[in-house]
Amino acid sequence: MQDDNNKINNSSFLILNSTLPKHVGIIMDGNGRWAKGLGLLRSAGHAAGVKTLKKIITTAVNIELEALTVYAFSTENWNRPHTEVDFLMHLFSEYLEKEKRELNEKNVRIKFLGRINELSESLIKQIDDAEEMMRNNTGLRFNVATNYGGQDEIVRATQKIAKKVLDGEIKIDQIDSKLFESQLDTGNEVPIDLLIRTGGDLRVSNFMLWQSAYAEFWFTNTTFPEFTPEEFLEALKDFGKRDRRFGSIK
Numbered sequence: 001m002q003d004d005n006n007k008i009n010n011s012s013f014l015i016l017n018s019t020l021p022k023h024v025g026i027i028m029d030g031n032g033r034w035a036k037g038l039g040l041l042r043s044a045g046h047a048a049g050v051k052t053l054k055k056i057i058t059t060a061v062n063i064e065l066e067a068l069t070v071y072a073f074s075t076e077n078w079n080r081p082h083t084e085v086d087f088l089m090h091l092f093s094e095y096l097e098k099e100k101r102e103l104n105e106k107n108v109r110i111k112f113l114g115r116i117n118e119l120s121e122s123l124i125k126q127i128d129d130a131e132e133m134m135r136n137n138t139g140l141r142f143n144v145a146t147n148y149g150g151q152d153e154i155v156r157a158t159q160k161i162a163k164k165v166l167d168g169e170i171k172i173d174q175i176d177s178k179l180f181e182s183q184l185d186t187g188n189e190v191p192i193d194l195l196i197r198t199g200g201d202l203r204v205s206n207f208m209l210w211q212s213a214y215a216e217f218w219f220t221n222t223t224f225p226e227f228t229p230e231e232f233l234e235a236l237k238d239f240g241k242r243d244r245r246f247g248s249i250k
């Protein structure tokens, strides 16, 4: 059993409960460049990314992180070559098929965010089945942003709210940030505390725009396939040193 005060205590890290973020987001970038650097196809980079993701989830479960949201496929990623898009869709399907039992055993609750209804019928069914299987789990809330765009999510939330007003369910002056938030794909999930981006680019790329309003950022040149649990923990440790003021002063 882990000591109550310690979430992690291995040779190089000691993180106290109080310093852990509740919700971590990851922009898993650099798969293609990693593969190219080794003379491999981009798809090999995505396959290697899955292996990294599995290790990160295991770590997140071990440290009892509350929520992890990863950017798997953006609304803009459809513009990639068909072969790459097909490969990624196949990878998501294979991932669910192979991993859902283990995720369930780890008490993980999986949820997909984004325009899921635009995916293939068979993938939608797999997603529904996996979400249903893990619906009552109480451990890590693992959100997979797939066919997701932050602006698109905000527009869809606005449409849902406009419909509620038109249907007479709510009045315009009842619309506040709490109600707005509840209509996002993340629903009542806690905000992102720490946003990690691998692969060296210093941008948000339409990921969790609302939910990252007060997130701390961790950018690394490490590509996602090379990203390790140790570096993940390093980012979490660094988070613990940040002075979060949420627009206020001390």
Ligand code: FPP
Pocket (backbone or CB within 6 Å): 028, 029, 030, 031, 032, 033, 034, 046, 047, 049, 050, 053, 071, 072, 073, 074, 077, 088, 091, 092, 095, 144, 199, 224
């Ligand atoms: C960005 O790297 C990565 C993606 C568009 C796909 C991310 C998907 C995975 C890591 C697969 C695992 C996901 C699940 C849920 C099973 P890039 O291809 O843009 O890299 P580049 O910038 O080097 O080209």
